[in-house]
Amino acid sequence: MPLASTLALGSTGLLAGSGTLSDAVFLALVGVAVVFCALALTWAAVTAVTRLLAAPADDTGPPVAAAGDRPPPAGESIDPRIVAVLTAAATVAVGAPIRLRCVRRFHRDPNSAWMAHGRVLVHSSHRFQKRYA
Numbered sequence: 001m002p003l004a005s006t007l008a009l010g011s012t013g014l015l016a017g018s019g020t021l022s023d024a025v026f027l028a029l030v031g032v033a034v035v036f037c038a039l040a041l042t043w044a045a046v047t048a049v050t051r052l053l054a055a056p057a058d059d060t061g062p063p064v065a066a067a068g069d070r071p072p073p074a075g076e077s078i079d080p081r082i083v084a085v086l087t088a089a090a091t092v093a094v095g096a097p098i099r100l101r102c103v104r105r106f107h108r109d110p111n112s113a114w115m116a117h118g119r120v121l122v123h124s125s126h127r128f129q130k131r132y133a
Contacts, residue, residue, distance in 0.1 A: 078103055 087100050109115070 078105070 083100060083103055086103060087098070090098050090100065
């Protein structure tokens with residue numbers, strides 16, 4: 001019995017009715033071509049979306065080590081070297097030139113309600129075991 005008729009009469013019935021091995025090979029090649037075309041279209045769509053989302057901003061000038069247009073309040077001047085270090089660190093972290101627009105000091109108020117509540121949450125999360133003597 002020839003190979004083509006053996007495949008056509010196979011138990012799976014996939015090639016029943018095609019009759020020849022060349023038809024089966026043609027069908028397989030068309031299927032592979034369709035899959036590769038779909039992959040190529042998917043790759044093109046992903047590349048296009050990635051390039052659209054990663055478009056550079058209009059402000060791509062060199063980083064400026066300035067704390068903003070407004071002068072800091074009296075008694076709160078920040079050393080320009082600190083601003084330069086912050087700008088350099090942010091540029092490295094982001095991977096693109098950036099401009100710091102405002103640098104402010106953070107003052108901790110020990111009487112702040114938010115801080116007090118945070119301390120309560122942290123301390124209440126600890127489980128203390130009673131020790132009996």
